[in-house]
Amino acid sequence: MTSRLLTVFAHPVADSYPAAVMEAFHEPFRAAGHDVDVLDLHREEFDPRFTPEDHAHFWGGPVPPEIAEMHARVEAADRLAFVFPVYWWGMPALMKGWIERVFTGGWAYQYGSGVQDRGREPLSSLLRAVPTAVLGVGGSTRRTYEKYGYDDAMRTQIDVGTFAYCGLDDVESHLVYDVEGEHNAPNRDAGLRRAREIGVSFAAPDRTPRRAKDEHLRRRGVLAAGQARP
16 A cells, blocks of 8 residues: 655755755655655745744634645645754754744644634644654764754654644654765765665554654653653
8 A cells, every 4th residue: 555755855955965865765665656745845945934924824814825735735645754954953944934834723733722722721733643754964973962962852842842742743753963074975875774774664564653752751751661641
């Protein structure tokens, strides 16, 4: 049975190393005959700026037409992926702007019965929990990420604070480290091999779902091993 993967990608250069990582990740999907929809934010000239129309929708107005188109592409996918170079220990502004504009109230999340209950009623996560992969390409070493907790901070912000918040709790995060410059060519080759391996695992029909929020809380010592949130 074929599935449909939507990959959101952000890099200004079409033949960049992050683009090669994305293509390596896609190889197992294409080989298995799955559909791959690449949402290349630069090539599609997506405007990441939160507009007056977006603000009006935030407070109950209509969905801007270009955002409704993005909603449809997300809804058509059985799996989601986000591939990007790490800028300042996070996503590029273009990709973050895509999330800010596309993950709208009433579609990705809702408080109570609508905007009138924002700040008063509990949150409901509205997105289907489709498997979601995050692949960040970083110039720094694994040691640097672990020493300062940058990797954990990215999981807090992206996996839990953004995706799980909206219902996408089945998230797996991966970082390709230390790829700056030709002297790191072996690391770049290893990163492509790893991206293919991640693609094989992520495309597998018997893949075990993840619970990103629980895994994150266990790493932080908030949940004990084997414990689940009530």
